Amino acid sequence: MPVRTLPAKQNDMKVALITGITGQDGAYLAELLLEKGYEVHGLKRRSSLFNTDRIDHLMADKHGRKNPRLTNHYGDLSDSTNLIRIIQEVQPDEIYNLGAMSHVKVSFDAPEYTADVDGVGTLRILEAVRLLGLAKKTKIYQASTSELYGLVQEVPQSETTPFYPRSPYAVAKLYGYWITVNYREAYGMFAVNGILFNHESPLRGETFVTRKITRGVAQIVLGMRDDISLGNLDAKRDWGHAKDYVEAMWRILQQDEPEDFVIATGITTTVRDFVRLAFAEVGVEVAFEGEGVGEIARVVNCSMGEYQVATGTIVCRVNPAYFRPTEVELLIGDPTKCKAKLGWEPKYDLPALVKDMMQADVELFKRDAYLMKGGHKVNWQHEQHQ
Numbered sequence: 001m002p003v004r005t006l007p008a009k010q011n012d013m014k015v016a017l018i019t020g021i022t023g024q025d026g027a028y029l030a031e032l033l034l035e036k037g038y039e040v041h042g043l044k045r046r047s048s049l050f051n052t053d054r055i056d057h058l059m060a061d062k063h064g065r066k067n068p069r070l071t072n073h074y075g076d077l078s079d080s081t082n083l084i085r086i087i088q089e090v091q092p093d094e095i096y097n098l099g100a101m102s103h104v105k106v107s108f109d110a111p112e113y114t115a116d117v118d119g120v121g122t123l124r125i126l127e128a129v130r131l132l133g134l135a136k137k138t139k140i141y142q143a144s145t146s147e148l149y150g151l152v153q154e155v156p157q158s159e160t161t162p163f164y165p166r167s168p169y170a171v172a173k174l175y176g177y178w179i180t181v182n183y184r185e186a187y188g189m190f191a192v193n194g195i196l197f198n199h200e201s202p203l204r205g206e207t208f209v210t211r212k213i214t215r216g217v218a219q220i221v222l223g224m225r226d227d228i229s230l231g232n233l234d235a236k237r238d239w240g241h242a243k244d245y246v247e248a249m250w251r252i253l254q255q256d257e258p259e260d261f262v263i264a265t266g267i268t269t270t271v272r273d274f275v276r277l278a279f280a281e282v283g284v285e286v287a288f289e290g291e292g293v294g295e296i297a298r299v300v301n302c303s304m305g306e307y308q309v310a311t312g313t314i315v316c317r318v319n320p321a322y323f324r325p326t327e328v329e330l331l332i333g334d335p336t337k338c339k340a341k342l343g344w345e346p347k348y349d350l351p352a353l354v355k356d357m358m359q360a361d362v363e364l365f366k367r368d369a370y371l372m373k374g375g376h377k378v379n380w381q382h383e384q385h386q
């Protein structure tokens with residue numbers, strides 16, 4: 001008899017399909033659903049390199065035995081027949097549509113692809129469920145975004161705030177939002193939007209600003225690089241922890257009635273202050289001087305013996321290459337509804353999030369710093385930051 005580390009499928013076990021399972025949220029959500037006893041299926045893109053780093057620990061146990069409750073299927077949100085086949089095979093009770101070209105700045109470079117995957121991709125999921133006769137069985141969560149609010153109409157932003165998207169990404173997600181509402185109203189489907197404000201973690205993609213900062217700060221204090229270059233330091237975001245936000249996604253689908261929810265902390269912070277907090281986490285105090293493209297941050301004090309960066313060193317510069325053609329300046333969400341109806345409360349505040357990310361990135365780069373000191377080359381230098 002093979003030894004199983006996880007129980008075999010039970011008759012009452014819920015089945016979930018996650019698009020975007022290899023992304024930040026997909027990985028945390030898969031972990032959460034497995035803990036809750038679900039059978040989990042993921043939509044995974046074919047890639048020329050391994051792309052399951054974030055979920056490898058869930059796919060097999062330490063002896064290499066496959067997790068019988070987690071199955072990945074090759075597919076793509078641009079491919080209707082593939083989605084129909086997978087949904088037919090899996091017969092999911094819940095679909096979490098997290099797959100997307102999720103980088104706002106990149107969407108200006110690839111607007112048509114972004115519209116296809118983030119906008120029409122949502123339609124493909126909804127239509128597959130309808131065509132397969134699963135409209136009454138399958139609940140669908142659509143990963144909507146605070147980017148829908150775009151140009152400020154009112155603050156804090158709530159479920160009733162008008163949208164004014166400011167990027168091809170946000171316009172594509174606007175379609176995803178409304179087609180989800182439309183299928184709910186037209187066909188009585190349990191199809192809902194979570195309008196999530198920015199959420200981050202040690203698993204965050206390297207080109208989003210928080211992770212770019214925590215990686216850069218870790219590399220600076222480990223002596224691997226001199227500085228980091230960023231774009232708009234004045235942008236304000238309502239940042240939470242991805243672990244808390246996937247819990248909210250799940251709660252949204254456990255409601256009796258299908259409704260859309262804003263998920264946010266209600267606190268907003270500038271990119272500049274995120275930089276200050278990240279350096280402070282490793283005992284380095286920085287001060288900003290200058291303005292616009294001439295703005296820099298210098299080290300004014302180091303309080304931890306372990307990480308010394310010379311006072312006066314410039315550690316952050318502004319590079320207009322990271323500016324966006326149209327920017328979203330201020331996001332601050334109103335979590336009143338999600339707290340009242342979902343009973344959702346984030347466990348992480350911003351300092352706890354920064355601590356988690358900084359600790360992970362310092363640990364991640366210690367080995368590379370050691371190799372560099374020994375004269376070896378490491379491969380982070382050619383990373384493209386967006």
Ligand code: NDP
Pocket residue numbers: 019020021022023024025026043045047051075076077078097098099100101102103117143144145146195196197198199200205
């Ligand atoms: P990530 O960029 O980390 O993950 C995106 C996922 O989508 C990856 O698994 C990626 O696959 C997959 N994907 C990309 N293109 C396709 C495609 N054509 N077909 C199928 N899958 C595809 O994003 P997050 O985890 O941060 O976000 C999850 C979702 O939530 C996204 O839809 C995002 O737009 C939305 N969102 C995110 C917020 C945030 O702050 N994180 C806030 C609000 C909304 P691969 O690994 O192969 O690239």
Ligand code: GDR
Pocket residue numbers: 102103104105144145146147196197198199207208209210212229230231232233235236237271322323324327328385386
């Ligand atoms: P955002 O996240 O666009 O809000 O979208 P990102 O971290 O990319 O940018 C946040 C803010 O920081 C400013 N910024 C920089 N951004 C990046 N990436 N790189 C830089 O060097 C830099 N310097 C300053 C940006 O201009 C912006 O104002 C994220 C994604 O996860 C979306 O998928 C999701 O929908 C929204 O959050 C909510």
